[in-house]
Amino acid sequence: MEMIESERAIAVRAAHGNAAERVVLVESLSDRVSEQFTLTIPAFRVNAGSVVAVIGPNGAGKSTLLAHLFGERSATHATVRVLGCRAGALPVRERQRIGVQWQEAGYNERYLVRDIRSLHERAYRVSRPEIFDAFDLGPLARSRFGSLSSGEKQRLQLAMAMAHSPDLLILDEPTSNLDPRFTQVFCRLLADMAQSNARFSCLVITHCADVVAICDEILMLQAGSIAHHGPRNTIIRQQFGPVGCSFTGLADARREVQLRLTRGGLSIHPKTIGQTLTVHGGEALRAAALDAARDLPLARFALWETGAADLLESINHG
The missing domain is CATH 3.40.50.300 (P-loop containing nucleotide triphosphate hydrolases)
Structure with missing residues (x-):
């Protein structure tokens, strides 16, 4: 190694x-x-x-x-x-x-x-x-x-x-x-x-x-x-890219988020825990996530630079 x-x-x-x-x-x-x-x-x-x-x-x-x-x-x-x-x-x-x-x-x-x-x-x-x-x-x-x-x-x-x-x-x-x-x-x-x-x-x-x-x-x-x-x-x-985002809401809203992101040509690896959909990706995800969240009945939307918390979260939740 x-x-x-x-x-x-x-x-x-x-x-x-x-x-x-x-x-x-x-x-x-x-x-x-x-x-x-x-x-x-x-x-x-x-x-x-x-x-x-x-x-x-x-x-x-x-x-x-x-x-x-x-x-x-x-x-x-x-x-x-x-x-x-x-x-x-x-x-x-x-x-x-x-x-x-x-x-x-x-x-x-x-x-x-x-x-x-x-x-x-x-x-x-x-x-x-x-x-x-x-x-x-x-x-x-x-x-x-x-x-x-x-x-x-x-x-x-x-x-x-x-x-x-x-x-x-x-x-x-x-x-x-x-x-x-x-x-x-x-x-x-x-x-x-x-x-x-x-x-x-x-x-x-x-x-x-x-x-x-x-x-x-x-x-x-x-x-x-x-x-x-x-x-x-x-x-x-390498594991996540530079950008992370999450969308918390009912199932219909989360499905619409995924549709909007994929229609934008992004290759995403979504993960859902409870009512929260989490997505990581490259810099293009930053603007795409803002567009995907617009006008949807979400309880919470967050956007961040990836860091140590993302790595540990992946260990805890696979």
Whole structure:
């Protein structure tokens, strides 16, 4: 499979030549998880400077891939390396360059939040208090980890993963259990890390369009295999074109919309969910959709530039 780099990663490689680091390397990975499921990844890498979203339906193999990166699973003949070291066998110096938030990880339930934070301050040369403040962890300082809500635990784990300004961030559904306020806080922090350090790299499993929009590459898994891998905008344009539109109304109105669009000579791939017809296409769709919606009894009409939300919607609804 062709290896594809983001613009940021290409810039890093141009600046550092062949010494530009492959922060994640997976080759010849075949892991038969069960009789019904095998994860197969012939080749995949994350170069320094890449921010990669790992997406796909439930059961696609995202968590299994993460388990291999953490050394929790292994496969004969596979090569899985993180920061140049065998996965699960990184020396302390390299582990300190990584920030991890993993759904399956946690802390002793009796530990106070302030004590967990102090662990971070002792473990790393850098421990940025503004990251903990951004996730509003101060009021929770005297709370025990076991008493926290799922959202509060997530905020603490994200702060612990991000506060030492790691070179590589590996995240497992970071916005899971976060309310909209802290989802936006996380997205802002991630974007700031990517913009302030050209060598910063991130691999993030996510179902959140706002997170995907920050990433410059996408790895889409489907039934244990790589369905797509490449620059985010390239994949979105290839799958959907630059324009999306939707028409919400009764069946007769939706049928008339399709007739008007096809009479205009457009080749369309409509999808209907409930009372909403969604169509994607090229620039010609923009004017055609406006004409098709005119004078029809529609409850709602929307027109947009395609983006991460379209990609995730296609995963959720096929």
